[in-house]
Amino acid sequence: MKIFFSILTMILISLSVFADKGAFVHPKDFLSTLSKNKKQLWVVGYVNGTPEESIKDLEISFANGADAIVFESGDYKKLDDTLAIIRKKFPKAVIGVNFLGPDEKLFTYKETFELATKHKAQIAWTDFSGVDQINEAKDESLHAIDALKPKDVFYVSGIHMKYSTLKNPEKTIQKSALQAMGWVDGIVITGLKTGVATDPDRAKNVRAVIGNYPMGAASGVSAENVGTIIDSIDFVLVNTSIAEKSHRIIGEKVKELRAAMDKVVATTVDKK
Secondary structure (H helix, E strand, C coil), rough: CHHHHHHHHHHHHHHHHHHHHHCEEEEHHHHHHCCCCCCCEEEEECCCCCCHHHHHHHHHHHHCCCCCCEEEEEEEEHHHHHHHHHHHHCCCCCCCECCCCCCCCCCEEEEEEEHHHHCCCCCCEEEECCCCCCCCCCCCHHHHHHCCCCCCCEEEECCCCCCCCCCCCCCHHHHHHHEHHHEEEEECCCCCCCCCCCHHHHHHHHHHHCCCEEEEEECCCCCHHHHHHHCCCCCCEHHHEECCCCCCCHHHHHHHHHHHHHHHHHHHHHCC
């Protein structure tokens, strides 16, 4: 009973956040404006080379079935300059941005939102949503993040992220997920480290408490294992399994992942 009321409280907190925003568009509907695919493939583009290399990553990604490409870097100027060139060349492409910042800096939402607004990116992604580093959703820091979030950007962020340290080690991922609802448009979960697949049971446990709220997986996703989590998620953020060691995107690998995702979705529909 105590667990039930705890979950109910978190849901009510999330709904109160929505109420403060006025006219409410469910994040699931927001997500569907980015692509018609039921399960979306978002390529992660590392901005670690020339703008021409990032442009090639984008072209290869979309030519092979990606729904979006999210560019990330810890170098603000390099990311800013590259996004400017890309947006000028591809004014309608669905792109995203994730400014990583220095290793010790957990919260990079200000810079990420700034870049997303400046370059008309449809997606903003930060590794840490704040719910695992801050005790309660009513905390001013979470309100500050929400106040800065561009209204026309789909904001995704992580809970129980790889390499992160929880402020409360006893806090379950389900409770973090419920708390994140209303602060982010899409919840992101990962494996224990880069390249390690997300635990299917972990994904199912989160899905069980968030209903149809958007959720994605952001580590270790490949054509070989995507079928184990696809029922629980709405989008994947992927680089390792579809890229060279330099992180340059491999078209055939993107195509294989897209095909694997579509096959599982088609099989699920047929069973129904």
